[in-house]
Amino acid sequence: MSEEHLRESINDVHPVELTAHTVLSGPLDSLNASLASLDESQMELLTKLKLLEDRLTTFKKLTESNFVDEKQLSAHSNKVKEFSKRLSVILKQLDKLEARVDKLAG
Structure with missing residues (x-):
């Protein structure tokens, strides 16, 4: 250019x-x-x-x-709660028995 x-x-x-x-x-x-x-x-x-x-x-x-069926899940949850309550009752009874055994032994 x-x-x-x-x-x-x-x-x-x-x-x-x-x-x-x-x-x-x-x-x-x-x-x-x-x-x-x-x-x-x-x-x-x-x-x-x-x-x-x-x-x-x-x-x-x-x-x-x-x-997972909600009813089935709810049923299992209720069973767990029931077992938890039973376990609490059994633990309280066990504490009472241990206290009695300690009294008798001591």
């Missing part, structure tokens, strides 16, 4: 357009870089979201396949 051709192409650009380009080119480049970074971040977040969704789906399938 000759020097004369370069001058002609510069002269074809309006001074306001040249000034606007000079003033805005830096911020526009920065904005473009920021948008590219945002796009990357969105892709990473979408990937993580998809992984979480897959894990939750797997967890849901596991919990549904290992379903």
